[in-house]
Amino acid sequence: MPIINHAGQCTTDLDRATRFYVELLGFVVERALDVPARAVGPLLGLDPPIALRAVYLTLEGFTLELLAFDGPDNPAWSPRVMNDPGLTHLSISVDDFDEVLARVESLGGQIFTRLPNAAMVRDPDGQLVEILPMSYRDQFLPKVQAGPSHT
Numbered sequence: 001m002p003i004i005n006h007a008g009q010c011t012t013d014l015d016r017a018t019r020f021y022v023e024l025l026g027f028v029v030e031r032a033l034d035v036p037a038r039a040v041g042p043l044l045g046l047d048p049p050i051a052l053r054a055v056y057l058t059l060e061g062f063t064l065e066l067l068a069f070d071g072p073d074n075p076a077w078s079p080r081v082m083n084d085p086g087l088t089h090l091s092i093s094v095d096d097f098d099e100v101l102a103r104v105e106s107l108g109g110q111i112f113t114r115l116p117n118a119a120m121v122r123d124p125d126g127q128l129v130e131i132l133p134m135s136y137r138d139q140f141l142p143k144v145q146a147g148p149s150h151t
Helices: 014-025 037-044 097-103 134-138
Strands: 007-010 028-035 051-059 062-070 089-094 110-115 118-122 128-133
Touching (some): 014 028, 014 051, 014 062, 014 097, 097 118, 128 134
8 A cells, every 4th residue: 555755845945944844833853865966867857967955854644855956957936826736735733823823924934814713824935834723633533432331
């Protein structure tokens, strides 16, 4: 049976992006990986010379791979909207919704939209992240049924 290893996300500043996900959302740095230029092109179809540094962040069994490419022709960021084909956003439930949103800008992000119980923010590179209260996640957890009483 297949399993998901990670989702990869390109960043222009690996340290800034790592700080955003770790300090704001509670991800944990699992490991870092430096891939030399001679290996990046053949796997990823990028023209040399281009090296790659990756940081793997984990949260509740999910791994986010932040990628920073060191090459002369890295494309500039371009805005995406939610109905663009492809992956559009991460969705993360947090314990303190208001406190997390209060810290987004100090860590280089931007609040894109905010409702009483949901917000879309952009990380420092513009990636959309949906922030929801933990009550959103809790509604999907299996309900524990009480067994027969032994009184």
